[in-house]
Every structure is written in structure tokens, then in C-alpha cells.
Amino acid sequence: MNRRTFLKKMIGAAIGLSALSLFSYGSMASASSKWNNDELFIRENDFEFAEEPQKREDTNRIIIHHTGLPKDRDMTAAEIHKLHRDRNGWAGIGYHYVIRKNGIIERGRGWNMVGAHAQHHNNDSVGISLAGNFSVGVPTNAQIKSLENLLVALCGLYNLVPDELSVIGHRDVNSTACPGDSLYAMLPQIRTRVLKRMGLDLPED
Numbered sequence: 193m194n195r196r197t198f199l200k201k202m203i204g205a206a207i208g209l210s211a212l213s214l215f216s217y218g219s220m221a222s223a224s225s226k227w228n229n230d231e232l233f234i235r236e237n238d239f240e241f242a243e244e245p246q247k248r249e250d251t252n253r254i255i256i257h258h259t260g261l262p263k264d265r266d267m268t269a270a271e272i273h274k275l276h277r278d279r280n281g282w283a284g285i286g287y288h289y290v291i292r293k294n295g296i297i298e299r300g301r302g303w304n305m306v307g308a309h310a311q312h313h314n315n316d317s318v319g320i321s322l323a324g325n326f327s328v329g330v331p332t333n334a335q336i337k338s339l340e341n342l343l344v345a346l347c348g349l350y351n352l353v354p355d356e357l358s359v360i361g362h363r364d365v366n367s368t369a370c371p372g373d374s375l376y377a378m379l380p381q382i383r384t385r386v387l388k389r390m391g392l393d394l395p396e397d
């Protein structure tokens with residue numbers, strides 16, 4: 193058994209029912225305390241979509257984005273929803289989660305719906321977008337903390353090892369600068385901390 197397979201088995205064994213049920217309620221005050229994630233809070237939104245997004249059958253990776261645009265500035269999920277629906281002509285916001293500059297995590301698309309955030313990779317991925325343009329700015333500490341909290345919960349929920357195959361930047365799958373150089377450069381450390389938080393920091397084999 194290789195290291196990745198072993199880690200996957202460990203995550204599978206440790207998933208708490210509480211994490212699963214909390215995600216299906218939508219609003220979650222905390223994920224399973226197994227994941228040391230008591231502080232995770234998601235601000236729910238109930239956006240109207242031009243057409244109901246399809247249910248996602250598989251979740252094999254989590255794709256990290258920035259909201260981009262010329263300026264590094266905060267954006268609400270509602271603002272992005274309007275842009276994606278009215279300007280891009282999509283059903284509605286393409287991301288599943290938006291992380292605001294102050295660290296608040298907002299719901300975009302339904303947690304179990306097919307997203308619209310990474311061409312050819314939407315059917316089996318979750319899209320998280322940090323508000324800002326990290327080609328010109330840097331994420332706030334609050335954003336990184338919330339991103340890590342969310343990744344701990346999602347990797348636990350979907351039985352994903354937080355490695356360079358499962359927790360990736362948008363530029364890893366599409367031709368884009370997203371999520372910006374400064375956030376992209378932070379991904380290796382973020383993966384390591386998430387792995388540790390999940391209690392999976394095994395020595396390399």
C-alpha cells in the first residue's frame with residue numbers, strides 16, 4: 193500500500209457522522225471535533241439560479257481560486273453571483289465557497305452541486321474562491337485560516353488526502369493566472385498544515 197492509499201484509508205476510518213450531517217444541513221457551526229474544526233462557520237446564501245445546477249456525483253479534488261479582476265479587493269458571494277449570472281450568462285455563482293477578506297466563509301453554489309469554476313473539471317471538484325487578486329496582492333491571514341479550516345472539513349468529508357493531486361490551484365488544470373502567484377506559492381504550506389490538522393503528518397516513505 194502506498195502512502196497516499198494508506199492516508200486515504202485513515203481518513204475514511206476517521207470521518208465522523210457529525211461532519212456529514214452538518215454539511216447536509218447546510219449551515220454548520222462546527223465540523224466533527226475529530227478534525228479540530230470547532231470554529232468553522234459558513235454563512236448561508238440562498239441564491240436564485242437561472243437553472244438548477246446538477247447534483248455532483250464525485251468529488252476528487254478541491255480547486256482554489258481568487259476572484260481576480262483588476263483590483264485586489266473584497267467581494268461578496270452575492271456580487272459574484274450577479275456577475276456570473278448576468279455578465280457570464282451562467283446559471284449563477286460558479287464557486288461553492290467564497291472566503292471574504294475578513295475570513296468569513298460564504299456559501300456560493302450548493303455544496304453538492306456541479307460548479308462552474310474550472311473548465312472540464314467541474315463534475316468532480318469543489319471550487320473555493322478567496323476574495324482578492326493575488327497577482328497583485330496577498331491573501332489576509334484570516335482568509336488563509338478560514339481556507340485551512342474549510343479544507344480540513346472538506347478533505348475529511350470527501351476522503352481526500354490534502355496533497356498536490358487533490359488540493360490544487362486553478363492554474364493546475366486550466367490556462368489561467370488564477371489563484372495568483374502569491375496564493376499559489378502558499379499552497380504547499382497550506383497542504384502541510386491541513387494534513388497535520390487531520391492528524392495525518394506521517395513521515396515520507
Ligand SMILES: [Zn+2]
Pocket residue numbers: 256257258309362368370371
Ligand atoms: Zn480560478
